[in-house]
Amino acid sequence: MKSGLILFALMVLPRLSAAELLLGVTPGDACDAVYQMEVDRGAEPALARDEMIRQGMLGFERTGPKTRKISVYHCEHGVVTSVSHGVGFDTEKAQRRYFQDQREAMEQQFGAPELDTFNLTLWEKLLLWFEGVKETVERFQTVYWTLEQGQSAQLSLSERPNQRRRYLVTLAFNTESTVSSGPGPETEQAPD
Numbered sequence: 001m002k003s004g005l006i007l008f009a010l011m012v013l014p015r016l017s018a019a020e021l022l023l024g025v026t027p028g029d030a031c032d033a034v035y036q037m038e039v040d041r042g043a044e045p046a047l048a049r050d051e052m053i054r055q056g057m058l059g060f061e062r063t064g065p066k067t068r069k070i071s072v073y074h075c076e077h078g079v080v081t082s083v084s085h086g087v088g089f090d091t092e093k094a095q096r097r098y099f100q101d102q103r104e105a106m107e108q109q110f111g112a113p114e115l116d117t118f119n120l121t122l123w124e125k126l127l128l129w130f131e132g133v134k135e136t137v138e139r140f141q142t143v144y145w146t147l148e149q150g151q152s153a154q155l156s157l158s159e160r161p162n163q164r165r166r167y168l169v170t171l172a173f174n175t176e177s178t179v180s181s182g183p184g185p186e187t188e189q190a191p192d
Contacts, residue, residue, distance in 0.1 A: 023071065025083050027151065027175040031075040034058060038071065053078075066090050068165045074174070082174030088165030095167035099157055102171055103143060110153055115144040151175050 023041075025034050035049055038060040046052065046059030058073040068088040074081045089095040107113070118141060120128070141157040154172045 023085070025073065025080060026173060027079075027081050027083070029080045031058060031073065031078050031080055034073050034080055043069075043071065066094065066165075082172065084170065084172045086168055086170040088160070088163065089167040089169070090165055092159075092167050095157065095169055099155065099169045102169065103155055106143070106145070106153060106155055106171075110145040110147060113143045114146045115142065117142050149175075 023037065025037070031053060035045075035052070035058055038058070039045065041062070043060035043062045046061065047055075052058045053075065056075050058071075058075060060071045062069045066089065070086045070088075072084040087098060089098065143155045145153040147153060152172075152174060154170075156170045158168045158170070160166045160168060
């Protein structure tokens with residue numbers, strides 16, 4: 001089951017990050033310190049610490065009465081290169097409220113987004129339609145920032161119809177080097 005957590009994160013969570021908004025973790029932080037921070041806050045590790053370090057990915061889960069939180073950190077040479085944090089909610093209202101809070105925090109930290117599928121201009125919609133991605137953009141509700149020093153941040157809404165906590169908000173923060181990194185470990189999807 002714990003190994004399924006990693007696949008869930010790879011399949012459902014885009015690569016993102018920012019400060020609850022990613023628990024204050026940013027690319028460049030030490031993987032050992034991030035592991036200890038997650039354990040200290042009560043998160044359940046997906047695998048044994050040494051195995052996760054060997055695979056280059058740390059995964060954690062924390063389940064509360066109304067939320068399920070999953071955090072995944074990609075590591076290279078003992079340093080975090082990307083952070084993904086997903087929170088599943090029971091209700092769409094709670095999801096939207098959390099999304100808005102995180103969006104405000106990310107805009108405060110990163111400025112205006114480069115792409116905001118919630119507020120596309122007519123020109124952007126036409127360009128996307130001509131590219132054949134109109135349905136994808138409307139289905140994946142995303143706000144995206146390109147940052148300095150080869151970093152990017154993303155905030156997204158999604159829905160997982162057959163899951164108990166079906167309303168998901170994902171945040172991610174990564175460095176350019178993680179875009180070209182290979183696939184992670186193969187595991188099965190964890191049940192909710």
